Amino acid sequence: MHLVESLFSKDIKKAATRDGYGEAVMELGEADPNVMVLSGDLTESTRTLKFSKKFPERYVEAGVAEQNMAGMAAGLAFEGKIPFVSSFAVFSPGRNWDQIRVSICYSKANVKIAGSHTGLITGGDGATHQALEDIAMTRCLPNMVVLAPCDSIETKKATIAAAKHQGPVYIRFARDKTPVFTTPETPFEIGKALVLRNGEDASIIACGTMVYPALQASEELSKEGFSVRVVNNPSIKPIDVDTIVACARDTGAIVTAEEHQIYGGLGGAVAEVLTTNRPVPQEIVGVMDTFGESGEPKELLQKYGLTVEHIVSAVKKAIERKAEGFGVRKAV
């Protein structure tokens, strides 16, 4: 549903999600004279170089000073600007969390934080630069919207939606090229998840770069006779309670998948929805409370348990737990 044809072709087009961000800020810059970009000495890496050339007066080179960058963005927002704060996620929101908490979220400053280089697929730079905690640290903040788009097209839509939304937004995206499997027509809305593939035995709820592997996992499982729903959940906050509860009701078993720590990310957010609405077995695919390391993206995903095979086995485990009668006390 809503996806490219020949979804599982080996030749599927690839692009970095950060490219979608760069395209979006260009479009926004053309359309709205209040849109500004701040960069923490990472203009090329965050794909804001074009913006800086086209709109030099609305571009602020903040230098390697992320705390000041976040605060300046708040000041700009209070004067009616729509600032996009661009850096690596390990630095922003990593190094300026208190500024984001007080100057932006508590103050309801209309600031957009764009965090690039999230996940293990940041690769060779190693653990220091692989943001795996950014969802946890942003989704706990009142007034914050947290978006984790799944490909470059959705990143563009998320960025444009962020500009339209009045209030603080955090968007996470990544460095490496990943499959472009949605289309310009695929719906995107803050607060909404989208069922990409129907199924009855279990549901995989994924975000960011794990959505495509989730689709592949569902395809693999179908060959073994399992019918597995796949949900793209780019809006970590506000989260789409209705769609998640429907998955629990219809399929009785949930797997979440994300390039983030297993604590505090999408898995945690979905678990919060399930426990307070409709508890069913849930397996969380993510980085298992550890730091990454240098390596090729593919090698890292394999080593740290974020491949199609890992999702497949998590789905089987969730289905098994469902069959065992989750929540029913067994006789000893």
Place this chain on the structure above:
Amino acid sequence: MAISDLEVLELEAIANTLRQDIIRMLVSVGSGHAGGPLGMAEVFAALYFHVMKHDPKNPFWDERDRLILSNGHICAVRYAAMARSGYFPVEELLTYRKINSRLQGHPHNLSLPGLENTGGPLGQGLSQAVGRCIAGRLDGKKYRVFCGMSDGEHNEGQTWEALMFAGNRKLRNLTTLMDRNNIQIDGHTEDIFPLEPLKEKYDAIKWHVIEIDGHNVRQIIEACDEAKAIYEKPTAIICHTIPGKGVDYMENNYEWHGKAPTKEQGDIALEQLKAEGERIQKEIGGLSKA
């Protein structure tokens, strides 16, 4: 703009009233900060009653000068100055720090119209002031941005990020007023985390620096006028103040940075402040007759 001796005395009288308000607020709630607010009474009297372009009845007036308070913990003096200049009823001052109040212990921009920022965690205000300066310059607006700061918050790295940025960008619409009272929570600034030489540091990062007696109203106003006339640089006004000014047992005692007087201590403080207020009124009377 030149200021007469009478106007100076009238602003001193206002500063004295603000000090009495601060004592009443702190005694009423039994917590809060005493040292900083008392020390900055002349600065806030000068800003709200002489220097700043603002309209208490229209706090969102587009052309108003913006006052960012970075060291939010001294907000009692700002609340008092706002109430006395007509932003809200003076009685509301006694809700400070209490449940359901607009006067939060550290100021929250959305709680009270006329507050430009949320401040408390030190070092955050100047960056916001810088952002407002960039926006004002971009839009060709005439407003000035003032930023109240503490000396202690110069421990924070973010303060220096913002200071260097503002100096490099020649943000001439920015004026800071630093409360150089030499104390922070754990003791004297030069014992805890020495800041001197401060002026030389500011000079090196391309700021215009003016050092004044922060209790001298005329110097405060002249420094703000001078800042307006400086076209190439942001201006830092280092206001040398006495923390706890006007209450003898609080003056220069860092232990009064973050605590409130008891009822009895408050009565003693008010007695001293009222005596000073009467002295100023007498002087005003003498000047008016002459």
